[in-house]
Amino acid sequence: MIDPRPALVTRERLPSPDELVVAWPDALEADEETAVVVLTHEERLDVPALATALASPAFYVGAIGSRRTQEKRRVRLLEAGIAEAQLDRLAGPAGLDLGAHTPAETAVSILAEVLAVREGRAGGRLVERSGPIHSAA
16 A cells, blocks of 8 residues: 555554555556555546556556546546556456445455456356366466
8 A cells, every 4th residue: 555645554544455655656666466456536646656557567457436537537647648558458447347335345346356357357257157267277
C-alpha cells in the first residue's frame, strides 16, 4: 500500500498489507508478479500511480470508478504522455461483473479479476467450463 497521506497509511486502518509506504504513487516499484489497483478517486494521485504502473511490467493494472471517471482518467493519462497501447492494459472499472454493492463485495470482485488475469482466465462460471478446473502447475 502506497499513499502520500501519513494519516491514512496506518496499521490501524490497514492491518493486512505486507508493506505500508508513505510516498507519492510514482515511487511505486512493480515487477511482473505485481498487481496494482488504484483506489483513491483523486486525480492528483491516480494519474501518477497509473502512469507508473502502466509503464511497469505489473501483470495487472486496475482502477475503481465509474465509466465517466474512467474516461476522464484516460484523457489525463494521454495528456501525461501514456500511449494508447499502455492504456489498453488498464482495467477500469476494475473487477468482474459479480453484482457487487458493498465495499467488501467490490473488493472480492476486484480480487477475482486479478486472480483470473494472473491465470490467463476470463473469470466465467466453473459450471460452464469444460476440462480441468485447475491449471497444471
